[in-house]
Amino acid sequence: MGSRKRRRDQAAETIAAGIASGEELFGGSLEYDHGYRRHIEAHLELSLVDTFRQLPRLVARSVRLAARTDRNATLVVAAAELGQGLTGAFSLLATNEVLVGLFAQGPTPDRVRNALPALIAVAVSGTLTALLRALSTIAAGRLEPKVERAAEVTLMTKVARVEMEKLEDGDFKRLLQSASWGTDASRQMVGYSVGIVNALISLAAASVVLTVLHPVLLPLLFLITLPQAWGAVRDARRRYRSTQAWIDHNRQQAELAWHLRDRESAQEVRVHGVGRYLLHHYRRMAAAGEAEAGRLARAEAVTDLGSSALSGLASLLTYLVLGWLVLNGHTGLAASGTAVLAIRTGTGGLGRLVTQVQMTYRQSLYLADYERACVLADEHAIPEGGVPVERFPDEIALEEVSYTYADREKPAVDAVSLTIRRGQIVALVGENGSGKTTLAKLIAGLYRPQAGRILWDGTDDGRLDRDDLFRHVALVSQSFTEWPFTAAANIAIGRPRGPADSPGPADLPGPAAAPQPALVSAAEYAEADAVIDELPKGWRTLLDRSYVGGVALSGGQWQRMVLARARFRDAALVIADEPTSALDARSEIAAFAKIRELADRGQTVILITHRLASTRLADRIFVLDHGRLTEQGSHPELMASGGGYAEMYTMQAAQYADGKGSKGDKDGAARPAGADRAANGDGRVSR
Numbered sequence: 001m002g003s004r005k006r007r008r009d010q011a012a013e014t015i016a017a018g019i020a021s022g023e024e025l026f027g028g029s030l031e032y033d034h035g036y037r038r039h040i041e042a043h044l045e046l047s048l049v050d051t052f053r054q055l056p057r058l059v060a061r062s063v064r065l066a067a068r069t070d071r072n073a074t075l076v077v078a079a080a081e082l083g084q085g086l087t088g089a090f091s092l093l094a095t096n097e098v099l100v101g102l103f104a105q106g107p108t109p110d111r112v113r114n115a116l117p118a119l120i121a122v123a124v125s126g127t128l129t130a131l132l133r134a135l136s137t138i139a140a141g142r143l144e145p146k147v148e149r150a151a152e153v154t155l156m157t158k159v160a161r162v163e164m165e166k167l168e169d170g171d172f173k174r175l176l177q178s179a180s181w182g183t184d185a186s187r188q189m190v191g192y193s194v195g196i197v198n199a200l201i202s203l204a205a206a207s208v209v210l211t212v213l214h215p216v217l218l219p220l221l222f223l224i225t226l227p228q229a230w231g232a233v234r235d236a237r238r239r240y241r242s243t244q245a246w247i248d249h250n251r252q253q254a255e256l257a258w259h260l261r262d263r264e265s266a267q268e269v270r271v272h273g274v275g276r277y278l279l280h281h282y283r284r285m286a287a288a289g290e291a292e293a294g295r296l297a298r299a300e301a302v303t304d305l306g307s308s309a310l311s312g313l314a315s316l317l318t319y320l321v322l323g324w325l326v327l328n329g330h331t332g333l334a335a336s337g338t339a340v341l342a343i344r345t346g347t348g349g350l351g352r353l354v355t356q357v358q359m360t361y362r363q364s365l366y367l368a369d370y371e372r373a374c375v376l377a378d379e380h381a382i383p384e385g386g387v388p389v390e391r392f393p394d395e396i397a398l399e400e401v402s403y404t405y406a407d408r409e410k411p412a413v414d415a416v417s418l419t420i421r422r423g424q425i426v427a428l429v430g431e432n433g434s435g436k437t438t439l440a441k442l443i444a445g446l447y448r449p450q451a452g453r454i455l456w457d458g459t460d461d462g463r464l465d466r467d468d469l470f471r472h473v474a475l476v477s478q479s480f481t482e483w484p485f486t487a488a489a490n491i492a493i494g495r496p497r498g499p500a501d502s503p504g505p506a507d508l509p510g511p512a513a514a515p516q517p518a519l520v521s522a523a524e525y526a527e528a529d530a531v532i533d534e535l536p537k538g539w540r541t542l543l544d545r546s547y548v549g550g551v552a553l554s555g556g557q558w559q560r561m562v563l564a565r566a567r568f569r570d571a572a573l574v575i576a577d578e579p580t581s582a583l584d585a586r587s588e589i590a591a592f593a594k595i596r597e598l599a600d601r602g603q604t605v606i607l608i609t610h611r612l613a614s615t616r617l618a619d620r621i622f623v624l625d626h627g628r629l630t631e632q633g634s635h636p637e638l639m640a641s642g643g644g645y646a647e648m649y650t651m652q653a654a655q656y657a658d659g660k661g662s663k664g665d666k667d668g669a670a671r672p673a674g675a676d677r678a679a680n681g682d683g684r685v686s687r
């Protein structure tokens with residue numbers, strides 16, 4: 001007794017120490033803000049009675065889903081499962097005949113001969129059951145991935161067309177995450193439902209046989225099974241609760257393990273001695289997890305003992321009743337043997353049923369989220385069709401355009417009116433958070449104005465065919481995508497081609513093969529060719545270090561790739577949002593010269609930058625402050641007016657001229673290259 005208490009205290013101490021480690025490092029739990037958490041408690045709420053109440057609804061939902069995807073395969077599964085129930089029941093009844101024959105009066109050879117036809121029937125039904133099971137496995141195996149793929153493709157197709165505004169809505173984001181579990185749930189539900197139907201049918205077969213043998217045996221079947229089902233539900237709940245309670249702890253532990261191995265933290269792990277410190281906490285946390293696993297195992301053992309004892313008592317009672325029935329001539333010896341077999345079949349079926357229904361219920365909640373996400377995605381889809389945009393407009397005019405993000409009170413863009421003419425370089429400047437990126441996204445058609453209008457040659461862009469509108473836009477965004485593809489694909493994706501004209505292997509540039517001229521010239525334009533030349537497999541190098549043979553590019557090298565991507569897109573409107581923030585001084589100057597070139601070719605450029613020296617090349621500069629347009633004009637006009645722009649510009653120029661500029665300053669408040677030109681006042685670069 002004393003040693004048990006000591007063990008318990010020790011475990012409690014270990015657990016407390018592990019949790020304290022988590023508190024010290026992470027300040028508490030480490031909970032993902034993720035949609036899957038929506039239903040983690042769901043199956044805990046489901047009692048044994050609720051479980052059976054949910055049954056018809058759940059099975060019906062899966063059947064509908066499966067039938068929609070592959071009607072034939074669904075029919076085959078249903079028929080095969082039903083067939084197995086029938087052959088199972090038939091097999092039990094034939095077994096009864098075998099036993100009757102064997103237990104009959106007369107010489108043994110005669111009794112065996114009499115039992116032979118029934119024995120053959122048992123063998124035939126056994127074979128049939130096996131064949132039907134194989135058939136069901138094949139059809140369900142075909143059905144499940146199909147159902148999942150259909151659900152996945154439907155969701156992805158819809159989500160790819162959802163308006164950005166909706167996509168950024170926190171609730172929708174969580175719903176989507178949960179919905180993505182729903183696609184997997186759709187497959188699992190089919191599997192579970194097959195299991196449920198199978199369990200139900202074998203239970204029904206056993207019940208029918210028992211009722212035929214003697215009606216009193218039927219309730220006894222349930223008496224044996226219920227404690228087992230209760231034990232299974234209790235164990236599953238306890239394990240689930242423990243998993244949920246420890247999930248954050250395990251995540252903290254995984255974080256530590258990750259940082260101990262990670263390249264990014266390797267320097268501090270070594271030089272600052274962080275490795276020893278983290279390992280100490282890792283050990284404490286791991287020990288706490290092990291103590292919990294031990295507690296769980298002990299609790300499960302107790303439950304199993306209890307449910308087995310109850311079930312054993314019920315079995316004893318059943319066999320006593322069977323014996324009494326035989327002794328009093330209510331049933332034959334053979335029938336009681338069959339009853340034993342039927343009870344074994346039935347108890348297995350009921351046990352399986354309880355766990356399968358619980359799992360199906362939880363999956364069905366994710367499936368409901370999936371269905372809801374599909375409906376919402378449709379409701380907020382970018383409309384198809386509209387006025388075609390055959391040519392880029394001569395003028396884009398914004399009239400009192402406003403936009404407020406869902407979780408913000410103040411507008412990011414506040415009643416902005418401005419005009420952009422074809423072929424102009426337009427610079428958007430302003431402090432961090434002044435609304436430049438949001439305004440550019442509004443012009444690109446990614447957001448819809450909540451007030452005001454954007455007119456493309458007089459037509460409200462809400463009436464335009466949005467796909468057409470997008471076709472005229474190329475983005476060099478701050479948050480560009482580093483596609484985990486080859487260098488060639490990373491540029492070519494600027495103008496993705498449809499399945500009909502997608503590049504074959506011959507089109508794709510290899511290290512030896514000559515790449516598509518358009519790709520090469522886009523790379524040359526952005527000076528990405530020098531980056532690609534140095535890659536181990538040239539154009540075919542995978543740009544993702546997480547994979548074998550993959551390579552990591554620096555921030556500046558990526559920016560060149562992205563510039564090349566936009567050039568390859570060859571769109572009439574180029575939106576360049578901080579396109580040079582990671583470039584070195586020389587490349588930055590070259591990049592701005594290239595942007596100027598774009599305008600010379602007739603392309604319209606919207607340039608967002610903090611480097612005011614580069615805005616001097618803009619035809620028109622728009623200054624934003626807290627979402628409002630505060631100044632506009634050319635560089636000389638704005639300098640002459642002596643407003644906020646002139647002040648910012650002079651500050652940057654002076655900082656560099658004084659030699660106080662921090663070289664490589666990430667925020668770009670004062671950039672050597674741009675400021676050089678500013679300070680010299682003649683565009684020359686002093687280095």
Ligand SMILES: Nc1ncnc2c1ncn2[C@@H]1O[C@H](COP(=O)(O)OP(=O)(O)OP(=O)(O)O)[C@@H](O)[C@H]1O
Nearest residue numbers: 168405408412430431432433434435436437438439
């Ligand atoms: N997706 C978003 N959800 C909510 N608020 C946002 C979102 N994007 C931007 N904001 C907010 O809107 C305001 C304008 O942001 P925006 O990115 O347009 O400014 P910016 O001038 O481009 O800033 P920076 O110079 O830092 O890139 C800021 O207050 C920002 O915090």
